[in-house]
Every structure is written in structure tokens, then in C-alpha cells.
Amino acid sequence: MPDAAPQDPYCQHPGDAPRRRPSGRLDEGRCSVQALLAGDSPIATAPPARRWLLVEQPGPWGRDALLQSRFDPVVAPLLAQRAREAGLRIQMVRRPGGRLADAGGRWAVADVRACWVRWSVRDTDAELLEVPLDGSVGSPSTEPTFLVCTHGGHDACCAVRGRPLARALDGDVWETSHLGGDxxxxxVLVLPTGHLYGQVPEDGGDLVEAHRRGEVLLTGLRGRAGLTPPAQAAQQFAREQLGSVGVADLPVTGVATPGADADGAQRWTVTMTGPDGDVVVVLDSRLSAHSRRLTCAATTPGRFRTWHLVSVHPAPVHPGGVG
Incomplete structure (x- = not known):
């Protein structure tokens, strides 16, 4: 058995009780097992993408799920280019355990800042080169949608951990391609709000119930897609300090940094709207003290950015009442 990854106080999630392990048995050398052993904090690791294109495609996915699947191989690179130009991140999706015969040709566009998802149906893959991708077509989703990364072609951890969870989750659940942070x-990515969770244990019931109440679950929260990493980290630290767990609580209104220190550390000041006025979060960011393989496929070890809370306090009120 390999040694546990070295402890780095800057990487730990503050105040966490021992975490329940996700489902699925993996060798101790796998990246997700090493992250659990090290107690890595997942804070501020959600993708910054604001707009998402979901494309239903059952069957196997290769490392590049769009280009290496049963999706039309002529259409795939053209759709990838169209999505890039429109600022959309593509996620291939399929129902848990879904077969080709179960496919309904569904697709959706989501905007995690505006908090909507709109679903449509295609008869052919080529239609996705012509349909509007701005949310002007389709039926809005009326409940949270849970996308569970099961992309084994990208990392075995995602398949071994994700597939049992996708089968166990209750609600509008889809398997999805690579979300990052193997x-x-x-x-699990929750739409339409864009909250991303990692190391989700067992059946994920607490996560589902929280979002049905219109709340986030602080345990395992990686951040909110559509925000920059410092904004994600600051919002989560403020949630923990203030107990604000509504999905729309603490919207970020400003992010500033005076620059990096000589040792590479960087201080950020993030302003957000709180229940009683503006809230200012000051936090530090730096690279982890130790490096290791961050995915199972990595050939060399790497370092990762970590976040540390300095303070959470109300914004000063200036003469005239402007915070």
C-alpha cells in the first residue's frame, strides 16, 4: 500500500468531520483515493463556464466524449466549433444504465447565472448545427437536474465512483461526460444553479433533498460554475461563516487583488450581497506545498491551487450610505 499523501494545512477543508466515502472500490493508488487520504479541499474547483449544452448520447464514450461516441462523426467537430463560438461547454449525457434503444434524442441549453435549463428533442444530430442555442427554444425544467460524471474513458475513478451513485440518486438524473476534478x-453538477459537488457519498440523498429545498449542501461543495475560482472560494467561506445556504444567497458583485507576493501567494478581496448589506471576504491563494498525480492518467505530478480564509466582515459604510 502506498504512503498516504502528505498533509498540507492549506489544502484541508476547515472544520470537516470525517467524510463518508463514495461508493465503489478502487486501488489505493487511484487519484480519488489519494485525495481522500490527503483530505484535499474541493473548494473553488467548479468550471467557470456559464452556459452549457447537454447532448443525449447513450452508449460508450471515448476520452473525447463528443468525438469518440456514436454521435454523428461528421457533425461532431462542427458542433464543437459552433459551441466554442457561442461560449457553450458541451456535456454528453445519458440516462443511468441507458441503452441506445432508450435514447430520445434530447438536448438542452443551460445558463447557470440566469438559472434556467431548456430541453428539446432532435431527430438527427445534424439539427444541432441549425437550432438556436440561446435558450429561445425548448421546454424549461421544473426541478433540479443532477449530472453525475461517469466518464470512465477519461478517468476510471469517475466510472467506479459515479455509476453506482447515478443509479442510486433520486430525481432527474443523468450520467455525464468529464466535469473536471477527477x-x-x-x-455531481446540479442544474440550473450550477453547483458542483465532489466525493459525493452513498446515495447522495442529502444533496438531492437540499436542492429540492432550494439550498446548497456545504459538505462536498466544490463551487458554483459560472464564477471565477476566487469568487467561488469566497462565496463558500461566507456561506460557512454566515450560515447562508440558499442557492441564490450571497451573489458576488466584485473581485479584486493587489497582486502576488514573492512566494507566489495571492490575496483576494471579494464583495457580495448579504442579507443585511454587502459582505467582504478576504482570502489568500497559493499553490499546494506538495505535488502528486492529480488524475489517474497523469504521467507527472502536479501542484494545485489552494484557498485560505482571512476574514469575513460587513462592508464599511461610507458617508451618504454607500457601502
Whole structure:
């Protein structure tokens, strides 16, 4: 058995009780097992993408799920280019355990800042080169949608951890392609709000119930997609300090940094709207003290950015009442 990854106080999630392990048995050398052993904090690791294109495609996915699947191989690169130009991140999706015969040709566009998802149906893959991708077509979703990363072609941890979770989750659940942060498997993206969770244990029931109440679950929260990493980290630290768990609580209104220190540390000041006025969060960011393989496929070890809370306090009120 390899040694546990070295402890780095800057990487730990503050105040966490021992975490329940995600489902699925993996060798101790796998990236998600090493992250659990090290107690890595998942804070501020959600993708910054604001707009998402979901494309239903059952069957196997290769490392590049769009280009290496049963999706039309002529259409795939053209759709990838169209999505890039429109600022959309593509996620291939399929129902848990879904077969080709179960496919309904569904697709959706989501905007995690505006908090909507709109679903449509295609008869052919080529239609996705012509349909509007701005949310002007389709039926809005009326409940949270849970996307569980099960992309084994990208990292085995995602398949081993994600597939049992996708089968166990209750609600509108889809398997999805690579979400990033393989070492935090099992990973779940919740739409339309864009909250991303890692190391989700067992059946994920607490996560589902929280979002049905219109709340986030602080345990395992990696951040909110559509925000920059410092904004994600600051929002989560403020949630923990203030007990604000509504999905729309503490919207970020400003992010500033005076620059990096000589040792590479960087201080950020993030302003957000709180229940009683503006809230200012000051936090530090730096690279982890130790490096290791961050995915199972990595050939060399790497370092990762970590976040540390300095303070959370109300914004000063200036003469005239402007915070």
C-alpha cells in the first residue's frame, strides 16, 4: 500500500468531520483515493463556464466524449466549433444504465447565472448545427437536474465512483461526460444553479433533498460554475461563516487583488450581497506545498491551487450610505 499523501494545512477543508466515502472500490493508488487520504479541499474547483449544452448520447464514450461516441462523426467537430463560438461547454449525457434503444434524442441549453435549463428533442444530430442555442427554444425544467460524471474513458475513478451513485440518486438524473476534478469523484453538477459537488457519498440523498429545498449542501461543495475560482472560494467561506445556504444567497458583485507576493501567494478581496448589506471576504491563494498525480492518467505530478480564509466582515459604510 502506498504512503498516504502528505498533509498540507492549506489544502484541508476547515472544520470537516470525517467524510463518508463514495461508493465503489478502487486501488489505493487511484487519484480519488489519494485525495481522500490527503483530505484535499474541493473548494473553488467548479468550471467557470456559464452556459452549457447537454447532448443525449447513450452508449460508450471515448476520452473525447463528443468525438469518440456514436454521435454523428461528421457533425461532431462542427458542433464543437459552433459551441466554442457561442461560449457553450458541451456535456454528453445519458440516462443511468441507458441503452441506445432508450435514447430520445434530447438536448438542452443551460445558463447557470440566469438559472434556467431548456430541453428539446432532435431527430438527427445534424439539427444541432441549425437550432438556436440561446435558450429561445425548448421546454424549461421544473426541478433540479443532477449530472453525475461517469466518464470512465477519461478517468476510471469517475466510472467506479459515479455509476453506482447515478443509479442510486433520486430525481432527474443523468450520467455525464468529464466535469473536471477527477480526484474528487464522484462528482455531481446540479442544474440550473450550477453547483458542483465532489466525493459525493452513498446515495447522495442529502444533496438531492437540499436542492429540492432550494439550498446548497456545504459538505462536498466544490463551487458554483459560472464564477471565477476566487469568487467561488469566497462565496463558500461566507456561506460557512454566515450560515447562508440558499442557492441564490450571497451573489458576488466584485473581485479584486493587489497582486502576488514573492512566494507566489495571492490575496483576494471579494464583495457580495448579504442579507443585511454587502459582505467582504478576504482570502489568500497559493499553490499546494506538495505535488502528486492529480488524475489517474497523469504521467507527472502536479501542484494545485489552494484557498485560505482571512476574514469575513460587513462592508464599511461610507458617508451618504454607500457601502
Amino acid at each position: 480526484r474528487f469523484a464522484a462528482n
